[in-house]
Amino acid sequence: MTRFLLRRLAAVPLTLLAVSVLVFLATQVLPGDVARTILGREATDGSVRALDHELGLDRPLVAQYGSWLGHFATGDWGTSYTLHVPVRGLLLERLGHSLFLAAFAFALLVPVALALGVIAGLYHGRALDRAITSTTLALGATPEFVTGIVLLVVFSVELRWLPASAQTRPGADGLGQTLWHLLLPAVSLVLVCTGYVARHVRAGTVAVVEGPYVRAARLRGTGEARIVLRHVLRNATVPATSALGVQLQYLLGGIVVVELLFNYPGAGALLLQSAQDKDLPTLQASALVLGALYMLVVLLGDLLHRLLDPRIRLGGIA
Numbered sequence: 001m002t003r004f005l006l007r008r009l010a011a012v013p014l015t016l017l018a019v020s021v022l023v024f025l026a027t028q029v030l031p032g033d034v035a036r037t038i039l040g041r042e043a044t045d046g047s048v049r050a051l052d053h054e055l056g057l058d059r060p061l062v063a064q065y066g067s068w069l070g071h072f073a074t075g076d077w078g079t080s081y082t083l084h085v086p087v088r089g090l091l092l093e094r095l096g097h098s099l100f101l102a103a104f105a106f107a108l109l110v111p112v113a114l115a116l117g118v119i120a121g122l123y124h125g126r127a128l129d130r131a132i133t134s135t136t137l138a139l140g141a142t143p144e145f146v147t148g149i150v151l152l153v154v155f156s157v158e159l160r161w162l163p164a165s166a167q168t169r170p171g172a173d174g175l176g177q178t179l180w181h182l183l184l185p186a187v188s189l190v191l192v193c194t195g196y197v198a199r200h201v202r203a204g205t206v207a208v209v210e211g212p213y214v215r216a217a218r219l220r221g222t223g224e225a226r227i228v229l230r231h232v233l234r235n236a237t238v239p240a241t242s243a244l245g246v247q248l249q250y251l252l253g254g255i256v257v258v259e260l261l262f263n264y265p266g267a268g269a270l271l272l273q274s275a276q277d278k279d280l281p282t283l284q285a286s287a288l289v290l291g292a293l294y295m296l297v298v299l300l301g302d303l304l305h306r307l308l309d310p311r312i313r314l315g316g317i318a
Contacts, residue, residue, distance in 0.1 A: 004306065008299055016292055020072075023287040024065045027280055037278045038081055055081075068284060078281030080274075087285045091267060095289065098259065098266035101166075102251045104179065105186040105193075109247065113194045114240065117201020118232060124206050133202070136195030144254045148188035148261045155184060166264035185262040189254055193247040200243040204236035245301020252294055 035051040036043055052058045056067065071078065077087040120132040139147065156164035168181040208214060209232065217227050256268030263269075267286055274282035 005303065008302070012295065012299075015295060016288075019291040019295075020069055020288055021065070023284055023291065024061075024068065026287070027284050028061060030275065030278055032278060034081070034278045034280060072285065072288065077285040080282045081279045082274075082277045083279075083282075087281045091270065091282070091285050091289060094265060094267040094270045095293075097264065098252075098255055098268055100178075101182055101185060101259070101264065101266060102189075102248070102255055104182055105189040105251055105255075106244075106248060108186055109190045109193050109197065110244065112190060113197035113244075114201055114233070114236075116194065117198040117240070118205050118228065118236060120198065120202040121205025121209060121232070121236070122228070124202075124209070129202075132198065136198050138195075139191045140193070140195030142192065143257075144188050144192045145257045145261055147191045148185065148258055151184050151188050152261075164262075166259075166262040168264075182264075185258045185264060188258055188261075189251055192254060193250060197240055197243045197247055201236045201240045204238065204240065205232055208232050208235045241304055242301065245297065245304065248301065249294060249297050252290065252297065 033048065034057060035048045035055065039047055039051060049058070056064060059067075068078075075088065077091065079085065080087055080090060083090065116132050116136065120129045123129045152164055155162045162184050163181050164184075166181050166185050168178045214227060214232075255266065256271060258264070259266040259269040260272055267290060270282065271286040271290065273279075274286060
């Protein structure tokens with residue numbers, strides 16, 4: 001386990017460096033001129049060139065990249081071109097909002113996916129199993145913005161049960177009000193992610209139920225509820241761990257669309273808005289931080305999987 005962790009941690013700096021290069025190059029190929037976007041279409045060529053020089057956009061790309069990466073590594077993430085505030089404080093605040101929404105969606109996803117997967121596995125091959133599998137498979141194939149729009153139309157427009165906008169500030173507003181406003185965006189993410197996790201739990205449940213120790217427990221007269229709690233859930237959780245890790249990674253990507261759809265002030269919405277406004281400091285910092293967060297989630301998922309599965313931990317599988 002220690003060797004595995006050290007190998008993965010050693011690869012992090014090189015991966016982040018590669019991500020930083022890709023992020024910087026991607027922001028350079030955005031259509032349009034940054035200075036003219038800031039000054040407006042009526043700006044003269046002289047004022048555009050002056051702003052390019054002031055922002056350092058007229059320097060060679062290598063010099064721009066080195067300056068940006070050096071400042072970023074020391075905590076100076078620049079100032080937003082459009083909002084005129086330090087990018088670091090703005091991004092960290094928005095990132096906190098996004099992590100709160102992702103955590104809320106993940107907290108809903110875990111019990112729902114485990115319950116559906118265990119039920120489908122216990123009723124393997126029956127109508128209930130087929131209904132759960134086909135429904136979750138269809139929901140998983142539906143993009144989150146489609147499920148979000150359907151939820152908005154049904155529960156906000158037609159029934160008027162839930163607010164259509166997620167304009168809330170976690171930590172500033174009350175917890176109950178915050179969760180109420182975030183229920184629709186969280187559910188739209190959960191619906192897309194549930195099927196993948198439930199299928200892994202179902203497969204693990206089927207394997208456990210058909211195992212010899214479960215048959216032996218039944219012969220001893222052990223109740224079904226105790227078998228499920230002591231044997232099925234414990235063993236079905238291991239394959240679900242890697243699936244949950246994958247879906248947590250997906251949440252960080254899918255949350256961008258959901259934040260835009262529900263008007264939620266998160267890091268994903270900030271990333272899209274900065275790309276539209278050609279706000280390079282905000283765009284570059286947002287993309288790099290989200291990429292680093294994605295890598296961290298992958299690493300934690302792998303570690304948790306190895307800790308829960310002794311076959312991997314003791315077998316020395318990399």
